[in-house]
Amino acid sequence: MRYYIISGENSGDLHAANLVSELKNIDNCASFRAWGGDKLLLEKVSLAKHIKETSFMGIWSVFKNLHKIYRNLKFCKNDIINFNPNAIILVDYPGFNLKIAEFAKKNGFKVFYYISPKLWAWNKSRITKIKKYVDHLLVIFPFEVAFYKRHNLDVLYVGNPLLDEIKKKQFNFSIVSKKPIFALLPGSRKQEINAILPNMLSIVDSFPDYQFIIAGTKLFTDKYYNSLIKDSNVILIKDETYGLLDNAKFALVTSGTATLEAALFKVPQIVCYKTSWLTYFIAKMVVKIKHISLVNIILEKLTVQELIQSKLNKNNLISETKKMMNNNQDMLNDYNDLINMLDKKGASKNTGKFIFNSI
Numbered sequence: 001m002r003y004y005i006i007s008g009e010n011s012g013d014l015h016a017a018n019l020v021s022e023l024k025n026i027d028n029c030a031s032f033r034a035w036g037g038d039k040l041l042l043e044k045v046s047l048a049k050h051i052k053e054t055s056f057m058g059i060w061s062v063f064k065n066l067h068k069i070y071r072n073l074k075f076c077k078n079d080i081i082n083f084n085p086n087a088i089i090l091v092d093y094p095g096f097n098l099k100i101a102e103f104a105k106k107n108g109f110k111v112f113y114y115i116s117p118k119l120w121a122w123n124k125s126r127i128t129k130i131k132k133y134v135d136h137l138l139v140i141f142p143f144e145v146a147f148y149k150r151h152n153l154d155v156l157y158v159g160n161p162l163l164d165e166i167k168k169k170q171f172n173f174s175i176v177s178k179k180p181i182f183a184l185l186p187g188s189r190k191q192e193i194n195a196i197l198p199n200m201l202s203i204v205d206s207f208p209d210y211q212f213i214i215a216g217t218k219l220f221t222d223k224y225y226n227s228l229i230k231d232s233n234v235i236l237i238k239d240e241t242y243g244l245l246d247n248a249k250f251a252l253v254t255s256g257t258a259t260l261e262a263a264l265f266k267v268p269q270i271v272c273y274k275t276s277w278l279t280y281f282i283a284k285m286v287v288k289i290k291h292i293s294l295v296n297i298i299l300e301k302l303t304v305q306e307l308i309q310s311k312l313n314k315n316n317l318i319s320e321t322k323k324m325m326n327n328n329q330d331m332l333n334d335y336n337d338l339i340n341m342l343d344k345k346g347a348s349k350n351t352g353k354f355i356f357n358s359i
Contacts, residue, residue, distance in 0.1 A: 001027050001359060004085035005034040005045075006076070006100060008093030010188045010217065013037035015049055015115060015161045015348070016091045020045055022352035032035040033083045035076070038218070038239075048079050049226070054217050077103050086359050090134075091115050098126060101133040112355050114138045116155070127151050137359060138351050141298060142341055158351045159173045159344030164258070166242065166264050173243025175235060179211040180249040183267065184234070185241065187254035188217045193228070195274040200252045201232045202314040203321060210249070215241040215258075252317070252323060259304065260294040263335045268328035270320050271295075271306045295338060303334040 003023060007016040008097060017039035023030050024043075034040050037051040049072065073096065080088065080100075088104045090097040094117030104111050104175050113134045119126055120143070130137060130153065137155040139145065148155045175181075185199035197214070204212050212234040216225055225236050241258070245251065245265040255273040262269045271293040291297050295304050305320050307313075324331075344350065 001030055001087065001356070002083060002085040003030060003032050003087050003089060003355075004080055005032065005036065005040070005089045005091060006093065006097055007036045007040075007051070007052060007091035008096060009166070010037060012091040012093055012115065013039045014165065016089070017043050018038055018047075018161055018348040019089070019091075019114065019351055023347045023356065026352050026356045033079070033085070047115070048076070072211045073099055076100060080104065080109065080146055081107070085109065087112055087116055087355055089355065091116070093324070094118075094126065098129050102129065105133040105135075110135055110357070110359055112136045112138065114351055115140055115161075116144055116148075120144065124151075127153065132288075136354070138354065140347060141294075143298065148184075156354065157344065157356070159347035160260075160342040161347040161351075162261055162264055163339070163343055164346060164348055166261075171243035171246050172240045173247055174237060174240065175213060175247075177211040177213075178282050179209060181244070181247050182207065182210040182212045183215060183244050183248035183251040183253075183262075184212055185215045185251060185253045185258045185262070187258070188219065189258065190220065190224075192254055193220070193225075193274070196254050196272050196312070197228050199228065199274065199314070199317065200272065201234065203317045204232050204234055206318050207321070209219075211235065213237060213244055213248075215244050220259075250320075250321070255308075257264050260298075263304070263338055264297045266332055266335050268324050270317070270324060271303050271304050272312050272317075273306070273308045274312045275309075295334075299334055299338055299342065299345070301334075303305060303331055303338075 005016050007013050013036040016036050020032055020043045031172050032045045033048055034045045035049045087110045090113045092115040101111050111134050116137055116139045138158050139155050140160045142157055145157050147156055184200045186193045214234055214236045216236050216238040218238045245267055247263055248267045251262050251269040252266045252272055253262050253269045261270050273292055293304050293306055296302055307316055
């Protein structure tokens with residue numbers, strides 16, 4: 001079978017790569033073409049586009065790159081026709097992927113959506129498009145099943161693929177530290193890092209008993225990171241996030257998948273988020289959920305503290321960090337509940353089997 005996979009960010013690339021590995025085990029004749037990153041390259045998948053060309057964060061960034069996005073859409077449609085897949089597998093990345101779903105369905109391709117767009121948070125109007133253009137929706141959070149059922153849409157909960165990845169225990173970590181480690185996860189997109197990392201770094205001198213380590217990405221140069229780090233007493237590592245979390249005592253984490261990853265590693269954390277005021281203003285108008293961290297959303301309560309926009313500052317970070325250090329047992333107990341809720345023994349394998357059997 002021929003599989004065409006589209007992911008647009010690092011987390012999607014990771015899950016797509018694990019899915020490819022499972023599909024190879026199931027389908028001896030599998031061939032792949034994908035939009036993704038280094039994880040898919042390690043699986044020897046032919047990339048149509050690398051995620052460094054396709055990842056845009058925030059309304060202003062999308063607006064500035066509209067011409068590039070339209071070019072990518074046109075290229076993708078032509079590439080799909082040329083590859084002629086038996087299945088198109090869309091991984092998150094909804095702004096782009098829902099447009100491809102429409103094109104694919106109209107051209108007779110089987111469409112699987114793995115890792116649902118976060119319609120439970122905002123833009124529920126997209127449910128109509130999913131009903132119309134997606135053959136099978138495979139979700140990774142249990143609460144999504146009930147959400148879609150309320151909208152008369154059957155979906156399959158396959159488990160959460162982060163658990164599969166963490167259980168492998170295949171983590172690189174190149175640092176030996178005499179001090180307990182405090183992890184800083186500033187995100188994987190430049191707009192996030194520019195806005196959030198300086199705030200994270202502002203507390204380093206206030207906790208001299210800890211070794212602060214930044215989880216960076218090879219998508220950006222050391223020179224870029226050092227322009228933000230300046231004289232801070234921190235260490236930069238790249239593409240070793242899981243190894244870092246496996247060794248961390250505490251963490252400051254940019255909102256997104258990383259908040260859930262920190263919880264699955266049972267690392268007490270504070271969630272940080274900051275964006276342009278235009279993006280934030282529009283988000284406040286359309287987002288319909290109480291929390292931004294996946295941990296809090298899944299557990300339906302404030303387990304991890306969230307410092308958003310103007311609340312993300314040095315004084316608040318120091319204050320909340322001291323609270324977290326002195327009292328985190330309730331958070332760790334909630335993490336255990338979270339893991340029990342998510343575990344379905346093999347999300348990537350479950351997804352691969354379903355896709356193969358469906359085609």
